[in-house]
Amino acid sequence: MTQETSEIMAFQPTEHDLMTSGPQIQPDAKPATSAMSRPVRGHSVVIQGLHAYYGSAHTIKGIDITFAANEVSAIIGPSGCGKSTMVRCINRMHEEIPGARAEGSVMLDDEDVYSPKVDVTAVRRAIGMVFQRPNPFPTLSIFDNVAAGLKLAGTRGENMRERVHRALRAVGLWEEVKNRLNSPGIGLSGGQQQRLCIARTIAVEPEVILMDEPCSALDPVATLRVEELIDELKERYTIVIVTHNMQQAARVAKTTAFMLDGELIEHAATDKIFTKPTDEHTERYVTGKFG
Numbered sequence: 001m002t003q004e005t006s007e008i009m010a011f012q013p014t015e016h017d018l019m020t021s022g023p024q025i026q027p028d029a030k031p032a033t034s035a036m037s038r039p040v041r042g043h044s045v046v047i048q049g050l051h052a053y054y055g056s057a058h059t060i061k062g063i064d065i066t067f068a069a070n071e072v073s074a075i076i077g078p079s080g081c082g083k084s085t086m087v088r089c090i091n092r093m094h095e096e097i098p099g100a101r102a103e104g105s106v107m108l109d110d111e112d113v114y115s116p117k118v119d120v121t122a123v124r125r126a127i128g129m130v131f132q133r134p135n136p137f138p139t140l141s142i143f144d145n146v147a148a149g150l151k152l153a154g155t156r157g158e159n160m161r162e163r164v165h166r167a168l169r170a171v172g173l174w175e176e177v178k179n180r181l182n183s184p185g186i187g188l189s190g191g192q193q194q195r196l197c198i199a200r201t202i203a204v205e206p207e208v209i210l211m212d213e214p215c216s217a218l219d220p221v222a223t224l225r226v227e228e229l230i231d232e233l234k235e236r237y238t239i240v241i242v243t244h245n246m247q248q249a250a251r252v253a254k255t256t257a258f259m260l261d262g263e264l265i266e267h268a269a270t271d272k273i274f275t276k277p278t279d280e281h282t283e284r285y286v287t288g289k290f291g
């Protein structure tokens with residue numbers, strides 16, 4: 001296990017980091033209320049001159065990349081190449097690790113999330129994250145897991161119930177859990193727990209969803225359901241997914257970025273990356289010659 005991987009897996013986000021609400025970076029913005037099934041304009045993410053460090057270790061080296069609105073973008077590359085670090089920089093979770101820091105700009109539409117004027121908590125409201133392993137709060141019920149961020153934002157009563165039910169329907173869990181909403185979320189299967197965590201993320205209606213190896217701990221059936229869900233969610237959200245599974249990237253992503261040793265080697269349409277890559281390092285990786 002690389003230092004990057006071990007530090008990332010050891011880091012446990014707080015309830016406050018993961019579950020705060022509201023779709024805009026501005027603290028006084030009001031959350032959207034349209035139905036989750038309704039296509040809406042997504043939000044682009046433009047990264048410029050991004051560098052990231054763990055202490056003196058320079059792990060992300062001057063990356064420039066754009067993730068288009070309402071598209072699924074995949075990031076691939078060998079273990080330790082910086083995929084997870086880059087994604088964590090997008091919603092400023094990287095800096096929560098002791099000794100870690102980032103430089104450069106990450107634009108959410110026309111707002112730089114690294115601006116001194118921007119509230120970090122608001123960034124994490126606008127840019128939700130789904131982690132490698134399902135992480136439902138073990139002491140909370142299914143309902144309260146999804147409602148956690150809404151409660152922190154002061155949402156109560158019928159509005160909260162409506163948004164929780166809507167999120168569960170959006171991830172395809174409603175029919176499976178509607179008669180046991182008060183049961184512990186930790187009692188669900190692994191695939192159900194991951195969809196529960198996705199429901200928890202979208203209940204607060206973010207603008208972008210980051211997914212760091214969301215299917216690596218799931219069986220093939222659960223993986224297929226999450227991939228189908230990703231395809232549905234792109235109608236409303238901009239999605240960036242880190243994956244070690246190149247077949248998964250080919251199935252879900254419109255564009256794919258290949259990273260190596262902390263650098264962005266190539267970013268293009270997924271078909272091109274896998275059939276006619278420009279860089280020889282990309283060609284060697286996607287054909288299994290290293291990695």
